[in-house]
Amino acid sequence: MKLENINKEYDREVLRVDSLELNKGLIYGIIGPSGAGKSTLLRIINLLTSPSQGAYYFHGQPILKSSRELINLQRKMGLVFQKTLLFSDSVWNNVAYGLKARGCCREEINDRVGLLLDQVGLSDLAKRRADTLSGGEAQRVAIARSVAYDPELLLLDEPTANLDPYNIELIEEMIATLNREKDITVVIVTHNVFQARRIADKVIFIDKGEIVEMGSAEKIFTDPEYEKTRLYVEGKVIS
Amino acid sequence: MLDLLDGLIEAFSLIIALDPDLIQIVFLSLRVSLTAIIVSTLLAVPLGTLLGLKPEKKTRLFNKIIFTFMGMPPVVGGLIIYLLLSRMGPFGVLGLLYSPSAMIIAQVFLATPIITGLTMVGIRAKGSAVEETARSLGAGSYLAAWTVVREARFAILGAVITGFGRVIAEVGAVMLVGGNIAGRTRVMTTAIVLETRKGNFELAIGLGVILLLLSFIINSVLYNIQKGGKSN
Ligand SMILES: Nc1ncnc2c1ncn2[C@@H]1O[C@H](COP(=O)(O)OP(=O)(O)O)[C@@H](O)[C@H]1O
Ligand SMILES: [Mg+2]
Numbered sequence: 046m047k048l049e050n051i052n053k054e055y056d057r058e059v060l061r062v063d064s065l066e067l068n069k070g071l072i073y074g075i076i077g078p079s080g081a082g083k084s085t086l087l088r089i090i091n092l093l094t095s096p097s098q099g100a101y102y103f104h105g106q107p108i109l110k111s112s113r114e115l116i117n118l119q120r121k122m123g124l125v126f127q128k129t130l131l132f133s134d135s136v137w138n139n140v141a142y143g144l145k146a147r148g149c150c151r152e153e154i155n156d157r158v159g160l161l162l163d164q165v166g167l168s169d170l171a172k173r174r175a176d177t178l179s180g181g182e183a184q185r186v187a188i189a190r191s192v193a194y195d196p197e198l199l200l201l202d203e204p205t206a207n208l209d210p211y212n213i214e215l216i217e218e219m220i221a222t223l224n225r226e227k228d229i230t231v232v233i234v235t236h237n238v239f240q241a242r243r244i245a246d247k248v249i250f251i252d253k254g255e256i257v258e259m260g261s262a263e264k265i266f267t268d269p270e271y272e273k274t275r276l277y278v279e280g281k282v283i284s
Numbered sequence: 285m286l287d288l289l290d291g292l293i294e295a296f297s298l299i300i301a302l303d304p305d306l307i308q309i310v311f312l313s314l315r316v317s318l319t320a321i322i323v324s325t326l327l328a329v330p331l332g333t334l335l336g337l338k339p340e341k342k343t344r345l346f347n348k349i350i351f352t353f354m355g356m357p358p359v360v361g362g363l364i365i366y367l368l369l370s371r372m373g374p375f376g377v378l379g380l381l382y383s384p385s386a387m388i389i390a391q392v393f394l395a396t397p398i399i400t401g402l403t404m405v406g407i408r409a410k411g412s413a414v415e416e417t418a419r420s421l422g423a424g425s426y427l428a429a430w431t432v433v434r435e436a437r438f439a440i441l442g443a444v445i446t447g448f449g450r451v452i453a454e455v456g457a458v459m460l461v462g463g464n465i466a467g468r469t470r471v472m473t474t475a476i477v478l479e480t481r482k483g484n485f486e487l488a489i490g491l492g493v494i495l496l497l498l499s500f501i502i503n504s505v506l507y508n509i510q511k512g513g514k515s516n
Contacts, residue, residue, distance in 0.1 A: 093416060093419065093420060116424060119419070119422065120422040122420075123420070123421075124420040126416070126417065126420070128413065130414060130417045132431065132434075142418075142421050142423075143421040145427075146418075146421055146422040146423040146427055191420070191421065194421075194422060
């Protein structure tokens with residue numbers, strides 16, 4: 046996945062990315078203050094929002110704007126929104142949704158959903174209605190729902206905001222497991238720099254709609270290139 | 285006072301004895317209104333969904349029109365349909381005036397804006413979020429739209445039942461376009477008007493009781509739907 050010279054304008058420019066390339070199998074952490082453009086970047090990567098300008102490549106192929114192609118490509122990604130919405134249906138049916146959308150047959154859906162729920166420790170909740178889940182459970186179901194169809198790329202927008210430490214740990218473990226066992230590339234937006242440090246291989250720091258710095262987690266947290274990055278990861282106010 | 289009591293007793297005996305006149309009127313009412321609601325639902329739910337998914341700014345004019353039609357006095361709606369269907373009107377050749385079809389058309393005209401408006405409001409609450417979630421999970425346009433409707437099912441069901449409640453209890457429009465012809469276009473509400481005028485209170489009261497009962501059922505269902513919708 047690669048973006049080149051992307052920018053996005055609403056009433057003003059909110060994001061500009063000269064170049065961003067994501068490599069398979071890694072976990073990327075996107076950090077930056079609120080309003081920096083993190084969610085916008087995720088939505089552009091997911092093709093949910095089209096950029097005002099710029100080029101988008103997937104496996105080196107430029108993406109045109111035909112809707113058929115967009116949907117096929119979108120189907121290789123999973124996105125968990127900042128405001129998660131589970132369908133008012135059972136946990137099982139929520140997780141099965143993406144497979145049904147792809148026209149999978151019944152047995153395949155049953156096998157895969159069953160296996161996945163086992164893997165991520167949600168089997169007990171399978172029959173529960175999604176609206177009766179706790180915040181942490183709902184978030185885990187939302188992640189499971191977005192990986193049920195084996196996407197190559199999983200995009201998570203602040204998946205642990207407003208959760209307790211126990212659930213945060215569960216979700217971080219779940220992300221690590223999915224990345225390891227299914228070789229899914231993960232992009233996780235978080236405004237918690239410690240979380241990025243714990244789970245990300247590479248960290249992208251965004252401020253005011255621009256990528257300030259991108260590098261290995263190690264580098265960003267111990268020896269960043271820019272003063273701004275250093276201040277931010279140290280929890281200081283940046284202007 | 286005695287008259288009223290007699291009327292009530294007489295009314296219940298008509299209901300219990302399944303009086304053929306009364307049954308016929310009740311069935312025609314249900315047939316007309318249910319048909320009208322089915323047609324309206326088929327028109328209004330897709331339209332309301334479409335509007336509900338658009339940003340409010342873009343549908344402002346449409347909203348105003350729909351809300352105006354939602355609040356239109358039924359008799360005015362009836363008048364409009366009457367003029368369209370009357371011999372000199374554009375659809376006069378069809379010869380539909382004073383038939384159950386005319387009453388169905390009038391009720392569709394009244395119920396469609398109500399169901400459209402209420403569906404739109406119900407979808408607007410979280411429709412775009414549902415649509416985006418569905419799309420991010422790989423749904424095509426049809427599945428995404430269906431998911432949006434499904435997620436708003438309580439609101440939509442409520443809209444449909446509200447529409448039904450309005451048309452079944454409505455008198456002005458069906459009176460105008462149906463003509464209240466015995467055995468042909470006489471429904472509960474128009475029968476009540478006529479029988480009361482003639483002093484036949486027992487049939488009028490009997491029908492009134494049945495209408496009240498229907499209203500009770502409708503509102504109980506609505507109440508339960510709203511409760512169901514809230515706990516979600
Ligand atoms: N649909 C939109 N219309 C107008 N402005 C938007 C829209 N979405 C986001 N923005 C603006 O873009 C900027 C970046 O938003 P966002 O990507 O959500 O930031 P972050 O996720 O980093 O907090 C914010 O200033 C926000 O107000
Ligand atoms: Mg955000």
